[in-house]
Amino acid sequence: xxxxxxxxxxxxxxxxxxxxxxxxxxxxxxxxxxxxxxxxxxxxxxxxxxxxxxxxxxxxxxxxxxxxxxxxxxxxxxxxxxxxxxxxxxxxxxxxxxxxxxxxxxxxxxxxxxxxxxxxxxxxxxxxxxxxxxxxxxxxxxxxxxxxxxxxxxxxxxxxxxxxxxxxxxxxxxxxxxxxxxxxxxxxxxxxxxxxxxxxxxxxxxxxxxxxxxxxxxxxxxxxxxxxxxxxxxxxxxxxx
Amino acid sequence: xxxxxxxxxxxxxxxxxxxxxxxxxxxxxxxxxxxxxxxxxxxxxxxxxxxxxxxxxxxxxxxxxxxxxxxxxxxxxxxxxxxxxxxxxxxxxxxxxxxxxxxxxxxxxxxxxxxxxxxxxxxxxxxxxxxxxxxxxxxxxxxxxxxxxxxxxxxxxxxxxxxxxxxxxxxxxxxxxxxxxxxxxxxxxxxxxxx
Numbered sequence: 001x002x003x004x005x006x007x008x009x010x011x012x013x014x015x016x017x018x019x020x021x022x023x024x025x026x027x028x029x030x031x032x033x034x035x036x037x038x039x040x041x042x043x044x045x046x047x048x049x050x051x052x053x054x055x056x057x058x059x060x061x062x063x064x065x066x067x068x069x070x071x072x073x074x075x076x077x078x079x080x081x082x083x084x085x086x087x088x089x090x091x092x093x094x095x096x097x098x099x100x101x102x103x104x105x106x107x108x109x110x111x112x113x114x115x116x117x118x119x120x121x122x123x124x125x126x127x128x129x130x131x132x133x134x135x136x137x138x139x140x141x142x143x144x145x146x147x148x149x150x151x152x153x154x155x156x157x158x159x160x161x162x163x164x165x166x167x168x169x170x171x172x173x174x175x176x177x178x179x180x181x182x183x184x185x186x187x188x189x190x191x192x193x194x195x196x197x198x199x200x201x202x203x204x205x206x207x208x209x210x211x212x213x214x215x216x217x218x219x220x221x222x223x224x225x226x227x228x229x230x231x232x233x234x235x236x237x238x239x240x241x
Numbered sequence: 242x243x244x245x246x247x248x249x250x251x252x253x254x255x256x257x258x259x260x261x262x263x264x265x266x267x268x269x270x271x272x273x274x275x276x277x278x279x280x281x282x283x284x285x286x287x288x289x290x291x292x293x294x295x296x297x298x299x300x301x302x303x304x305x306x307x308x309x310x311x312x313x314x315x316x317x318x319x320x321x322x323x324x325x326x327x328x329x330x331x332x333x334x335x336x337x338x339x340x341x342x343x344x345x346x347x348x349x350x351x352x353x354x355x356x357x358x359x360x361x362x363x364x365x366x367x368x369x370x371x372x373x374x375x376x377x378x379x380x381x382x383x384x385x386x387x388x389x390x391x392x393x394x395x396x397x398x399x400x401x402x403x404x405x406x407x408x409x410x411x412x413x414x415x416x417x418x419x420x421x422x423x424x425x426x427x428x429x430x431x432x433x434x435x436x
Contacts, residue, residue: 001305001307001308004303004304004305004308004312005311005315008300008315008316009315012315012316012319015319016319016322019323019326020326023326023327023329026331027326027329027330027333030330030333031333034333109341111415114414114415153411
């Protein structure tokens with residue numbers, strides 16, 4: 001009795017292990033292919049001639065930046081959000097300004113016939129009320145919540161989740177871009193600050209300086225200051241003032 | 242020969258798993274939201290039914306009576322997992338649609354029911370035919386239910402638009418529509434078969 005059950009189980013286990021080994025690499029490659037396809041689908045001109053950079057992880061969002069001839073043409077952003085029936089995994093493409101080019105659903109478990117319309121509902125060019133293609137994300141809301149995107153009939157929860165995901169993707173993508181430009185601004189700002197600091201510090205008498213300026217040479221004074229600072233940065237010449 | 246034919250058609254009409262035996266209601270109600278989904282589910286079940294019927298019929302003399310149910314379940318579960326892996330590897334589109342319901346074939350009463358009621362008592366050839374017949378019957382019923390629900394619910398059949406979906410009633414795609422469609426089809430089948 002035990003023997004027969006054990007032997008059946010062993011045979012079953014061996015068969016399963018065999019098939020698993022045979023199929024696992026293919027399953028993996030199918031998944032990869034699907035993801036690559038989705039990245040291409042959501043990029044401008046279906047990603048023709050585009051070079052995809054290595055994925056960037058921003059929180060739970062993955063960004064695939066695409067460049068063409070060295071110029072950034074946009075990015076595919078993979079994002080997931082809890083929908084009505086399960087996790088919605090979405091690939092959404094943005095151009096460098098953050099306008100949506102296209103999106104693709106990688107995975108979803110929404111109600112068939114209702115929520116699963118997310119697959120094409122929001123890219124219907126004939127119905128501007130529900131179309132999000134070509135628009136800037138970030139603040140998408142369904143009309144029920146005072147937004148301007150029409151939710152899928154009888155699938156508001158799925159629609160809300162979808163829009164949340166798109167907003168999240170946009171913020172991750174643009175937020176990241178902002179962070180970059182912010183950083184460069186800061187780099188600009190730093191020397192300026194230093195100059196000011198130097199200027200004041202060097203004179204030791206900020207009051208006097210402004211006093212000077214009031215004497216009629218505002219420009220000069222300022223010019224002096226920055227000039228001074230530059231000198232100060234390069235050497236110690238400034239001392240002779 | 243007529244016996245073989247009878248075994249084959251048995252599952253399609255007289256003992257149709259869905260309309261006559263009323264087994265396997267979970268996948269019947271859940272996956273028939275469209276004709277395509279229903280048919281894919283039916284075909285997956287057909288494969289498992291034929292394979293498990295053959296194997297169980299082969300093993301019927303080796304399995305002691307006391308542990309036959311666990312043994313059957315192991316065999317069925319193995320085939321279901323095989324189907325799942327193969328679908329995932331070779332037809333990921335279908336797998337994406339059916340996803341959750343494939344593992345549930347394990348607990349589909351038709352599969353265990355046929356193993357217990359037929360394969361454990363009959364020859365390998367007859368068991369295979371029975372599995373094929375039952376599987377075809379199940380596939381046909383699921384496809385028909387799926388077609389009706391898709392047509393009434395979205396105005397399409399197999400994705401082909403037949404009329405404007407403005408006039409479609411969404412309820413047929415949802416759970417209540419499954420019960421309504423199933424009940425009407427069952428009544429019609431009873432009327433035809435019982436006469």
